Structures are given as C-alpha cells and as structure tokens.
Amino acid sequence: MAGGRHVTCPATADDELYGASVIRVLKPGTLGLHVHAGNEFVNEYKSMKGLSQQTQLHDQLSFFVVLQVPERGGELCLYDLEWGSTPDEVHTELYPHFSLERDRYFESIARWPITPQVGDLIFFAGGRIWHQVCPFDGKLDRITMGGFTSFSHDDHSLYFWS
Ligand SMILES: O=C(O)CCC(=O)C(=O)O
Numbered sequence: 001m002a003g004g005r006h007v008t009c010p011a012t013a014d015d016e017l018y019g020a021s022v023i024r025v026l027k028p029g030t031l032g033l034h035v036h037a038g039n040e041f042v043n044e045y046k047s048m049k050g051l052s053q054q055t056q057l058h059d060q061l062s063f064f065v066v067l068q069v070p071e072r073g074g075e076l077c078l079y080d081l082e083w084g085s086t087p088d089e090v091h092t093e094l095y096p097h098f099s100l101e102r103d104r105y106f107e108s109i110a111r112w113p114i115t116p117q118v119g120d121l122i123f124f125a126g127g128r129i130w131h132q133v134c135p136f137d138g139k140l141d142r143i144t145m146g147g148f149t150s151f152s153h154d155d156h157s158l159y160f161w162s
Contacts, residue, residue, distance in 0.1 A: 002158040010054045010159045018161035021147040028070055032133035034098040035106045038062060038126045039083045055159045056150045062126025064146025066116045071138025075113035076131060079106055083128040106130065
C-alpha cells in the first residue's frame with residue numbers, strides 16, 4: 001500500500017513521534033460524532049503546524065479498525081459533498097465546527113451509511129469527504145482505533161498520526 005515508502009509516524013519538534021492512532025469510545029444515546037471533514041482542521045490547531053511541515057495534511061486519508069459495534073446505529077456516514085465543492089456559507093460562523101447547526105445543514109444532502117464489523121479496517125478520504133458517526137443507542141459503546149495518514153512532502157514516507 002505504501003508503494004515501497006518507509007511507513008512511520010511523523011516527529012514532533014522535540015524529536016518524539018506522534019502517536020499512530022487513538023482509541024475512540026463513543027457512548028450510546030449521544031450524537032455519535034458531528035459532521036466534519038479533516039481539511040477544516042488543517043489551519044485550525046497549533047499542533048498541525050509541525051505536522052504540515054512534514055506531511056500533506058490537505059486531503060489526508062482517515063482510517064480506523066472497529067473494536068466494538070453498538071447495538072443500533074453508529075454507522076460511518078459519508079456525505080455526497082466534497083471539500084472542493086462545498087458552498088462558501090458552510091465555512092462561515094453560521095455553521096460552527098462540530099455544531100448541530102451544521103449537522104442540520106447536511107440533512108438535505110444524500111449520505112452513504114457504512115456499517116463496518118468488528119475487525120474491519122476502513123480507509124476513507126476523510127480529509128475531503130464530509131462525514132459523521134451517526135447517532136446510536138443500545139447498551140454497547142462504539143469503540144474504534146484510528147487516525148490519519150498521508151505521504152511525506154519528500155514522498156519517501158507514508159505517515160500515520162492521530
Ligand atoms: O473512529 C471513527 O469511527 C470515526 C472516524 C472519523 O470520523 C474520522 O476519522 O474523522
């Protein structure tokens with residue numbers, strides 16, 4: 001998959017390595033995860049600065065392994081809208097990041113629910129495709145382990161980070 005490139009985690013300014021993945025535990029009866037696209041965070045967080053010097057953050061891929069599925073719902077929903085064709089108004093303060101207002105905007109857009117099972121590994125274009133974890137209920141948490149991946153600027157490495 002890496003095409004012969006070195007597969008590693010990017011280094012921090014202190015020469016430590018970023019973590020390759022995180023475990024996400026989402027609780028039943030909550031919203032899942034609000035609609036988002038990785039590209040919106042590229043210039044948002046301080047921690048992205050060091051990363052962007054090493055790797056191509058824009059249009060990064062997202063990945064996760066499913067460790068536990070909830071009883072009902074909790075699909076990964078991919079919207080039929082990509083970053084490059086997103087109307088400008090979605091990037092304004094009318095639709096804050098991770099907000100119900102913005103989730104409501106996406107209600108009129110077609111979406112494709114994906115229901116991976118325990119042990120499945122999913123890679124998807126989470127940088128440019130708007131997506132969310134849909135609400136779920138039942139007794140079980142939804143547990144995944146995942147992060148982000150893209151090529152280094154010099155194209156010698158495939159980086160994973162979270
Ligand atoms: O771990 C998950 O299921 C959520 C994945 C996700 O939304 C992301 O990687 O941006």
